[in-house]
Amino acid sequence: MKTNFKRIGKQSISIVLAVMMMLSTMLVGMVTSNAAETWYVIGDDYDTTWNTNGKSSPMSYDSTTGYYYFDKKLNSTSGNHYFRIHNGSNEYGPTTTNDDISISSYNTKFDAVKDRTAKAFKYSCGSLNYRLWFDATTQKIWITDNNAEPTEPTEPTTPASDIVVYFANPVNNGWTTVCNYIWKSNTSELKTAWPGDEFTDSNVCQSDYSYNNVTYKVYKVTVKCSPFVRQ
Known part of the structure; x- marks a missing residue:
């Protein structure tokens, strides 16, 4: 009985392979005939x-x-x-x-x-x-x-969102005024003329932040952003 079962199994595999080959040949013929028209x-x-x-x-x-x-x-x-x-x-x-x-x-x-x-x-x-x-x-x-001139691809832009910035300034021997600086995109020149240059006590979110036995005032500033413009 075991021998017959194995024989039937091999025959089944042969039939399946034959059918698969026939179907693949038919599919290739169909694709070829459509494209050859x-x-x-x-x-x-x-x-x-x-x-x-x-x-x-x-x-x-x-x-x-x-x-x-x-x-x-x-x-x-x-x-x-x-x-x-x-x-x-x-x-x-x-x-x-x-x-x-x-x-x-x-x-x-x-x-x-x-x-x-x-x-x-x-x-x-x-x-x-x-x-x-x-x-x-x-x-x-x-x-x-077919006459339209190709247009130069544009860089994808990400919708701008506000950025929250935190600055820590020592309570003792710290800066008299807290200023933030950013770099211009095309020069090494420091730029200070942007909203929120000088932070005041109204921006303090925590006045007793301690780190390494030093007490800091933590300033929290929300910077309103605009979409990036390439210069």
């Missing part, structure tokens, strides 16, 4: 063949988003800028068969319908450089501005 743009600013033979403007595939895109640079935004897309077999155009669809705003999605060849999409935005996007899963098409 090629889409093309045809139209006034692209391949002017205006059918599935026009393949001079293939779209790129963004593996991060799963979308297809094409970066276009125009010499002028005036004139005709009509286009459709195709996958080598079928053209995709606007939902309407009565009129062209004008894309006059960025990030607005439109349906791209299979075998709609009567009309086309028209680029009507203001930027000379734009990116045409296509989601093959939902069959949506949209445009983003």
Whole structure:
């Protein structure tokens, strides 16, 4: 009985491994087929063949988003800028068969319908450089501005909060006045012209603090802070 049990166990393991290998092969095939699909743009600013033979403007595939895109640079935004897309077999155009669809705003999605060849999409935005996007899963098409200049990254700022500062001054032979100093951020010069330079007895929170047989007055000051500004 023990021998048969071991034999059954080994067979079960073999079956499980075979199924896992089959599933992994299927998954790899699915991913490969999706990414390998090629889409093309045809139209006034692209391949002017205006059918599935026009393949001079293939779209790129963004593996991060799963979308297809094409970066276009125009010499002028005036004139005709009509286009459709195709996958080598079928053209995709606007939902309407009565009129062209004008894309006059960025990030607005439109349906791209299979075998709609009567009309086309028209680029009507203001930027000379734009990116045409296509989601093959939902069959949506949209445009983003590709002309914006990159902005310099800014340092993250932490919301300012008040800082509580404590100073201990000996009761005997201590400072006549208690002043606080801070360093400027870009020089070695001491800066004293800030709120709370000179502390008075109204700031004393404890007058009999003892340390090493010395009695201190402890001053408590709340410094109102403002966001840090780089000089």
